[in-house]
Structure formats: structure tokens, C-alpha cells
Amino acid sequence: KPRTREGPQSHSCQHCDKSFATSGYLLIHQRVHSGEKPYSCDKCGKAFKQKCHLNRHKISHTGEKPHICGQCGKAFSLADDLKVHYGIHTGEKPYSCDQCGTTFSKKSHLKTHNYIHTGEKPFSCDQCEKSFATLSDLKKHRRIHSGEKPHSCKQCGKAFPRLCALKRHQRTHTGEKPYWCDLCGKTFARAYILQVHRRLHTGEKPYWCEQCEKTFITSGALSAHQRIHKKSI
Known part of the structure; x- marks a missing residue:
């Protein structure tokens, strides 16, 4: 039997001491704690801990979106999703981090952010035991093991494991260069290339040779230089 406490919260959990009315x-x-999910969807088999969560999920199969944004007309299956969406128009971010004050439009985003402060990484890979702060990061990582590349280029068919990699690739077709240097106006397709370019203006050379202490703008230039030392051995 579960332990009980006096007062309105009289039902206590044996695992974590949380109490309930x-x-x-x-x-x-x-x-x-148990991982039990007794409510299953008869359409796709997805299981839930609570019946109300199953009922909300079932709407995704009907395609029904009765909740419409009065600002932009976008429709949602759930009233809660519409409420969160309104934050885009109002700028409202009601969830605040008590550690650093950063605010968020979703409670789940605040929870994920808190892992930065706690260092907690609750999602572990069963292939290599690497751990992550979010489930989405774990799913992206798993593609390294599975070889899955779900994001395909419509222009040439090349596939990528991550959406950001596909977007970078698409710039080779469009010629888009969204990153520009505020010192000379030159534009670049990738942020990293802009970062390297800026070192031409600043004179920064963060890569240095341990053998002769010569410095370089890029790691590639350092690697090429180090071959000189290897040949002389």
C-alpha cells in the first residue's frame, strides 16, 4: 500500500514522495515510474499514460482542425496548440527560467532549456550510450547508426540526415548567400565560411603549430603546414 500523509495531499508516491489528493x-x-501506457490508439498503436491524451491524439487521424487563429487563419487540432500559436502574434512568453531569466512560449521549451543549467541528458542512445538533453536530438543522432536520410533535395534527389544539411545543400542550386560580412559586404552561403573570412579582417589565426609555433586562419591550412614537418623527419 502507498504511504499516506495527513492533509489534502494524502496519497504519496513510494518512488519520489510526490503526494496527491x-x-x-x-x-x-x-x-x-513504471512506464505503463494502458491506452492505445486503434489506428496506429501509439500508447498513452492517460485516456485524455489518447483522445487528443485521435484527432490527428481525423484531420479535423476546428481551432482557427483569428490573426492569420492557421488551423489547429487542439485548443492548446492554438493558444501556444497566438504567442507568435502577441510575442507572449509566459514561461521564465528562474536561473537566468530567459523566457519561452512553451513549457516544454523551458523544461529543455533547464537542462543547460542542470547538465541533465535524460535521453540515451542504446547503440553507443551517448546521451542528449532532448528526444529530438537523440532521434537525429540515431540516424548516424541507421544511415537514415529522410530529407531529400527536390532538385537532384540527394538525401540528408538533417534538415539543416538539406537547406545548406539547396543553396548550391539557388545560389543564395544569406551570410554577409559587415566589413566588406562580401556574401557567403555558409556561416562557417563567413567566420573564416572575417579572420582576414581581424588578423585572427586560432590554429597554431606545436613544432614551430606558426599560426594559421584555418585548421586545413595548419594540417597542410604540418606535412612539412613530417617530411623532414
Whole structure:
């Protein structure tokens, strides 16, 4: 039997000492520890801890989007999603980090942000045991092991594991160069190339040879230089 406490929160969890007003709320909470998901979708098999979450999920199969934004007309399946969307128009960010004051439009974004302060990485890869702060980062990482490349270029068919890599590639077709140097006006397709270019103006040479202490703008230039020392050995 679960331990009990005096007062309105009389039902306590044996695993984490959280307490609840009713045994029903305690039962739902305990599924966090057990991983139990007793409510399954008969369309796709996805399982949920609570029946209300299953009911919300079922709307995704009907395609019904009854909640419409009065500002831009975008439609949503759930009222909560519409409420979050309104933040784009109002700029409202009601969730604030008590460590650094950064604000967020979604509670889930605040929770993920908090991992920066705690160092917690709760999502682990079962292939190499590398861990991540978010589930989305873990899913992206798993593509290294699976070889999955879900993002394909419509122009040439080349596929990429990440959307950002596809967007970089697409600039080879469009010629777009969104990164520009504020010192000379030259534009670049990638942020890293701009970063390297700026060193021509600043004189920064962050890569240095341990053997002769000569410095270089890029790691590639350093590697080419180090071959001189290897040949002389």
C-alpha cells in the first residue's frame, strides 16, 4: 500500500514522495515510474499514460482542425496548440527560467532549456550510450547508426540526415548567400565560411603549430603546414 500523509495531499508516491489528493491521481502519476501506457490508439498503436491524451491524439487521424487563429487563419487540432500559436502574434512568453531569466512560449521549451543549467541528458542512445538533453536530438543522432536520410533535395534527389544539411545543400542550386560580412559586404552561403573570412579582417589565426609555433586562419591550412614537418623527419 502507498504511504499516506495527513492533509489534502494524502496519497504519496513510494518512488519520489510526490503526494496527491486522490488515489486516482496517484495511480496516473505512478505510470511515470513504471512506464505503463494502458491506452492505445486503434489506428496506429501509439500508447498513452492517460485516456485524455489518447483522445487528443485521435484527432490527428481525423484531420479535423476546428481551432482557427483569428490573426492569420492557421488551423489547429487542439485548443492548446492554438493558444501556444497566438504567442507568435502577441510575442507572449509566459514561461521564465528562474536561473537566468530567459523566457519561452512553451513549457516544454523551458523544461529543455533547464537542462543547460542542470547538465541533465535524460535521453540515451542504446547503440553507443551517448546521451542528449532532448528526444529530438537523440532521434537525429540515431540516424548516424541507421544511415537514415529522410530529407531529400527536390532538385537532384540527394538525401540528408538533417534538415539543416538539406537547406545548406539547396543553396548550391539557388545560389543564395544569406551570410554577409559587415566589413566588406562580401556574401557567403555558409556561416562557417563567413567566420573564416572575417579572420582576414581581424588578423585572427586560432590554429597554431606545436613544432614551430606558426599560426594559421584555418585548421586545413595548419594540417597542410604540418606535412612539412613530417617530411623532414
